[in-house]
Amino acid sequence: MLKIEGLTKVYGDKKAVDNLDLHIQKGEIYGFIGHNGAGKTTTIKACCGILDFDQGNIYVDGINIKKDPLGCKSKIAYIPDNPDLYNFMTGIQYLNFIADIFQISKEIRKERIEKYAQMFEIQKDLASYISTYSHGMKQKLAIISALVHDPKLIIMDEPFVGLDPKASFQLKNLMKEMCLKGSSIFFSTHVLEVAEKLCDKVAIIKNGKRIVSGTMEQVKGDTSLEEVFLELEE
Numbered sequence: 001m002l003k004i005e006g007l008t009k010v011y012g013d014k015k016a017v018d019n020l021d022l023h024i025q026k027g028e029i030y031g032f033i034g035h036n037g038a039g040k041t042t043t044i045k046a047c048c049g050i051l052d053f054d055q056g057n058i059y060v061d062g063i064n065i066k067k068d069p070l071g072c073k074s075k076i077a078y079i080p081d082n083p084d085l086y087n088f089m090t091g092i093q094y095l096n097f098i099a100d101i102f103q104i105s106k107e108i109r110k111e112r113i114e115k116y117a118q119m120f121e122i123q124k125d126l127a128s129y130i131s132t133y134s135h136g137m138k139q140k141l142a143i144i145s146a147l148v149h150d151p152k153l154i155i156m157d158e159p160f161v162g163l164d165p166k167a168s169f170q171l172k173n174l175m176k177e178m179c180l181k182g183s184s185i186f187f188s189t190h191v192l193e194v195a196e197k198l199c200d201k202v203a204i205i206k207n208g209k210r211i212v213s214g215t216m217e218q219v220k221g222d223t224s225l226e227e228v229f230l231e232l233e234e
């Protein structure tokens with residue numbers, strides 16, 4: 001579903017991502033772990049077609065992101081680490097705007113918006129302007145906007161930051177549900193306990209290079225993901 005081959009991104013004289021290979025299969029929850037500045041956001045933005053890169057190839061469901069960025073974007077939902085949404089819109093206007101872009105029918109969008117707004121307890125806030133939302137409320141709205149078009153691939157940058165415990169719990173369940181239905185999820189996190197419980201596979205990057213990847217069992221063995229991560233960091 002997502003194939004990253006030899007991805008390299010350079011900022012000035014800094015190699016933020018260095019010859020990175022990753023392969024996320026259909027139905028997998030894939031965790032992306034690394035220290036601050038390791039290159040996670042850079043990789044994620046390149047996969048979503050919002051950041052150009054210097055070398056390598058990225059394929060979404062077999063489509064090359066440089067050759068057909070719109071084709072790739074039609075299959076992706078991206079939830080950034082900082083939900084910078086349109087403050088001049090109300091929540092419901094924003095969701096309808098996203099549903100329009102992805103050409104979701106009125107009936108289907110209504111059903112999905114009601115379901116997820118209820119789940120994340122922001123039904124009443126949808127009539128308010130996004131400028132009045134807290135960080136967590138914006139994060140919830142970004143998640144609902146991602147789910148409204150039933151994407152094949154969800155890419156999330158630190159999705160649990162700012163969510164209250166109930167919303168985190170709902171999101172974890174939704175992630176499992178989406179993957180059971182055949183979608184794939186690629187997400188970065190610093191919350192290693194969550195990654196350990198949730199992910200089928202995990203990759204750890206350090207200074208832009210993949211240092212380990214595989215199934216959660218392969219990577220952590222008999223120890224915890226936290227122990228493996230801290231050992232590799234040293």
Ligand SMILES: Nc1ncnc2c1ncn2[C@@H]1O[C@H](COP(=O)(O)OP(=O)(O)OP(=O)(O)O)[C@@H](O)[C@H]1O
Nearest residue numbers: 011012014016034035036037038039040041042043
């Ligand atoms: N626009 C930019 N211009 C110059 N350097 C950048 C830019 N964006 C990122 N970098 C550098 O690239 C490297 C990777 O940054 P990136 O944001 O991908 O890391 P990250 O793993 O997402 O970090 P964090 O966990 O702190 O979010 C860092 O050294 C960062 O300083």
